[in-house]
Amino acid sequence: xxxxxxxxxxPGTTVFDAEMARKGYHLNQFCMxxxxxxxxxxxxxxxxxxxxxxxxxxxxxxxxxxxxxxxxIAAGGNIYFLSKMFATDGKSFxxxxxxxxGMTQExxxxxxxxGGRSIEGNRYKGEKPNG
Amino acid sequence: xxxxxxxxxxxxxxxxxxxxxxxxxxxDYWKPAFAGFEFSKQWIKxxxxxxxxxxxxxxxxxxxxxxxxxxxxxCGEEFPPADEGYGPRPVPxxxxxxxxxxxxxxxVIEDEFDLTIINEMKVDHGLTVPLSLMFGKPTxxxxxxxxxxxxxVLYPPPSGKRCYALGKAIRKAVEKFDEDxxxxxxxxxxxSHQLQGPRAGLINREWDKSFLDRLTSDPDALARIPHxxxxxxxxxxxxxxxMWLIMRGAxxxxxxxxxxxxxxxxxxxxxxxxxxETR
Numbered sequence: 001x002x003x004x005x006x007x008x009x010x011p012g013t014t015v016f017d018a019e020m021a022r023k024g025y026h027l028n029q030f031c032m033x034x035x036x037x038x039x040x041x042x043x044x045x046x047x048x049x050x051x052x053x054x055x056x057x058x059x060x061x062x063x064x065x066x067x068x069x070x071x072x073i074a075a076g077g078n079i080y081f082l083s084k085m086f087a088t089d090g091k092s093f094x095x096x097x098x099x100x101x102g103m104t105q106e107x108x109x110x111x112x113x114x115g116g117r118s119i120e121g122n123r124y125k126g127e128k129p130n131g
Numbered sequence: 132x133x134x135x136x137x138x139x140x141x142x143x144x145x146x147x148x149x150x151x152x153x154x155x156x157x158x159d160y161w162k163p164a165f166a167g168f169e170f171s172k173q174w175i176k177x178x179x180x181x182x183x184x185x186x187x188x189x190x191x192x193x194x195x196x197x198x199x200x201x202x203x204x205x206c207g208e209e210f211p212p213a214d215e216g217y218g219p220r221p222v223p224x225x226x227x228x229x230x231x232x233x234x235x236x237x238x239v240i241e242d243e244f245d246l247t248i249i250n251e252m253k254v255d256h257g258l259t260v261p262l263s264l265m266f267g268k269p270t271x272x273x274x275x276x277x278x279x280x281x282x283x284v285l286y287p288p289p290s291g292k293r294c295y296a297l298g299k300a301i302r303k304a305v306e307k308f309d310e311d312x313x314x315x316x317x318x319x320x321x322x323s324h325q326l327q328g329p330r331a332g333l334i335n336r337e338w339d340k341s342f343l344d345r346l347t348s349d350p351d352a353l354a355r356i357p358h359x360x361x362x363x364x365x366x367x368x369x370x371x372x373x374m375w376l377i378m379r380g381a382x383x384x385x386x387x388x389x390x391x392x393x394x395x396x397x398x399x400x401x402x403x404x405x406x407x408e409t410r
Contacts (some may be wrong), residue, residue: 108332
């Protein structure tokens with residue numbers, strides 16, 4: 001008997017559930033380490049070397065090096081943990097969120113100013129998005 | 132006897148805190164977001180509580196993946212602001228209310244809500260931004276605060292129904308406390324927002340408005356909203372609104388809405404703010 005996961009049909013969304021949390025454990029704990037100034041400095045000085053201190057998968061490390069947030073989330077990253085990384089880069093939540101949508105930062109900011117992404121067409125996978 | 136006299140909800144977007152810290156609240160972008168708090172700042176001055184029971188979520192700050200309590204209660208003397216990667220916010224240390232907090236912990240655990248007791252904890256924007264929105268930039272917070280972190284980062288958060296029932300148990304606990312204290316309860320976070328994936332930026336005005344309406348008129352119905360509806364309609368991060376139901380449960384049956392403010396956007400988020408007084 002599998003667990004019921006009714007959120008699988010929500011488009012463009014990865015729910016950070018138990019399965020993802022298990023998968024992303026070390027990636028998220030690596031992000032947590034960036035809460036400390038000395039670790040931020042060490043990470044930025046040699047990113048690959050710092051990542052190699054963590055028992056993360058190669059895919060997780062490559063996703064971090066590419067700053068590909070969708071890829072990090074697919075590898076078990078959670079946005080609140082990943083925020084430690086974009087904070088380290090001096091980037092905002094809006095920058096990071098926008099980067100996951102395929103829009104430019106300006107386009108994304110403009111969409112938010114106009115009231116955000118519409119719910120219409122964005123409830124179920126396979127619907128035609130309407131904004 | 133202590134009593135809960137009012138509740139308030141507000142978003143806790145980190146850049147809202149930044150706007151306050153760097154005096155940007157009057158810019159074209161932020162002015163409409165902060166305008167809705169002018170009433171509230173006066174209201175809280177006129178109705179200053181002794182203690183705020185502040186329901187919020189920690190954002191991978193005090194709790195990382197090592198330990199994830201579903202419900203925690205801060206019973207310590209004080210809670211310093213955390214460094215979330217940008218350096219700690221320049222805000223005062225939060226002073227706790229340990230006697231009341233320990234009393235509530237014992238009472239609600241006896242009522243079968245198995246809280247995690249927390250005596251030492253740093254608090255992040257989830258707790259400090261709501262305080263800044265209501266109190267501005269004082270050198271000391273003008274009242275004591277019981278931090279009540281709820282897990283809404285790891286899915287599943289507690290159900291709306293569970294949160295609502297817990298709120299009722301908190302009310303009962305406060306009313307059994309002998310000291311004469313005026314207590315407010317705040318539910319923070321929300322409203323609709325999604326911070327991740329290709330659907331990031333989702334806002335659902337109609338759903339948010341309906342939630343605000345029913346907070347006064349039909350909280351029992353709100354408490355029955357299943358998690359999937361939050362995720363689908365209010366975004367993957369909008370699910371944190373279950374925390375508002377702890378506040379609502381703690382206010383008793385009859386409340387009056389004395390203020391409401393709704394603004395899009397605050398960065399990625401629909402900012403929702405409501406003040407309810409018990410009747």
